[in-house]
Amino acid sequence: MRAAVLHTIGDDKFDLRDDVTVVGPGPGEVHLRVRAAGVCHSDLSARDGGLPQPVPAVLGHEAAGDVIGVGEGVDDLRPGDRVAVNWTPACGVCAHCRRGEPYLCLTHVMTGYVMPRFLAGDLPVFGMAGVGAFAEEMVVPRQGAVKIDADVPYEVAALVGCGVTTGVGAVINTAGVRPGESVVVIGCGGVGIAAIQGARLSGAPVIVAVDTVPAKHDVARRFGATHAVTPAELGDLSAELTGGEGFDYAFDVVAAPQTLRTAWTAARRGGTIVVVGAGRDHPKVEFSPFELLFESKRILPSLYGSADPPRDFGRLLALWRAGLLDIEGMISRRLRLEQLGDALGALGRGDVVRQVIVDGS
Template sequence: MVRAAVLPAVGAPLEITGIELPEPGPGRVRVALAAAGVCHSDLSLCDGTMRVPVPAVLGHEGAGTVVAVGEGVGHVAPGDGVVLNWAPSCGSCHHCSIGEVWLCADALTGAGAVHARRTDDGTELHPGLNVAAFAEETVVPAGCVLPAPDGIPLTEAALLGCAVLTGYGAVHHSARVRAGESVVVFGAGGVGLAVLQSARIAGAGQVIAVDVSPEKEELARRAGATDYVVASDTTPRAVRGLTGGRGADVAIECVGRPVTIRGAWESTRRGGRTTVVGIGAKDQLVSFNALEIFHWGRSLTGCVYGNSDPARDLPVIAGHIRAGAFDLSAMVTGRIGLEDIPAAFDDMRAGRGGRALVTFG
């Protein structure tokens, strides 16, 4: 038996309870978690913005140590440190065949996902986003584990599994920030802080952070922001004022609300690029009129998992971390236990802090 944070139903409080894991059969791996990041996507699963079968063990950003492997698993062995990959690619669908592994047809379907059971009543539990990282241990398909980069503590390597890959990829793969460009980042939470650091690595000449909380300014500047704007109805005007009246070359939105998506769009210059990383609800609409699309010549793109290939990008990111260019600790504003996850959700709702890490052991 291990402890886990279980979502019994959409909108219900999390329950910290004992669960029973199956033995790692063929093609599966059992991992003892060192840490798991509390991501806004977990909150979106709780409130129904994103839909998954329930009851479920949440958590998708984590790292730990392999406890056991099933038949046919050769890329990791017991004792190895691993990063969880919540969106494993199948390697054979259309998107995988053209190199778009982040859009793999199987990534969000839960194909091959491992189900645990509650110890108190035997109820089957779904893994929230394939890996069920809000637990002391988890059993996952082999494609959901990647060897952890050498020299990076597992408690911090957990952030690589979502926030860092998403933030780094948003800058380098989706927005394709070029040296000297100006970048405005909406939202200074976990992903936003990773975007700020990645924009600095890309050589952005000016990096503007936008957030509702004045208290996040120091956090954002530590991550690489050269300017800080407290979000308001006049945010686009403020961004244009900081960029010679033109607007930023690139806007990256990490909130997922119509007002911030629209604000990011309006904050870019004519011909600028807006990348939306944040996840909003399907009934939240963003409006553009036909004339402005023509006149401004801006582009608007979505971004899934940073448009990243974890196997390709993790070694590159690890190199930046070891070189001191990317500081994982600068993203962490709280180290908590399983029972503290609901309070971390409250902080996210209120716009407080960066990334909270659930630590085990």
């Protein structure tokens, strides 16, 4: 099969090979044909070293496809079933799973860092987060394949697999925004647009989109933002809308020191800052003990939208079916594997790219 292999962290070129095979499926695993994969900013971060990634690797973690085969012990999926990929499959037995925190389970993700999921000729190749969606086929744990209805378009299911779940989940699951509360979303890429839609679904009457790229403001308004500004304009807008008090919730989808400080300033005293973006591990953000106490603001991390994918994928698709969640509108263009480098480059430049789909059919 074909797959796009990254050999060196920081390289902007992929080695498109046609001699790649999957490893497995072993017991408890599922062999998939990839039909569509989203290009997520986390793929760019893995390529550039912002997220840890052993190489050589097949990147990509936001995908949907069809079951080709199953390993021993998998008796509830069969060839031809349509699935969306859950890149943080829960083991069901670790301390986090027992606490009802499946999104914090690292059992299968960590296995992906030590166990290659592909062979390129004789060369072992890792899959990003144990997945590797920039290939025509892949193998995932059973918990990593969530069965969906056969009429759900692959590209819709792929975006539910990460970007939609992360953004909407941050608002609904992590923050629990209630009707009447105000929201500001910093960063209007694919996940930011999903967060804006989550705020609209939650009944927020004021949804402010913040992005340094003015061209993204009209996009944000189309998906439900009531206002859209650059970071430099946010203070004046806050004074106008809240009398300078600030917003109930500030979602930082970028997760850089500057954006986290912007989110902190934008939230009211007693408000909540939700960290949605992965950021990088070396920049630091400083807060004094006094301001943490005196401002009494909460800082909440939202990994994968605090989601339980076997439950939440179906809920999000139900909202999509009802016309309440626009997922098709988040797809800006379709690509082939050969165009991955250009797509990641556009994300790195901050171009108006909401979500792109790699067509694996």
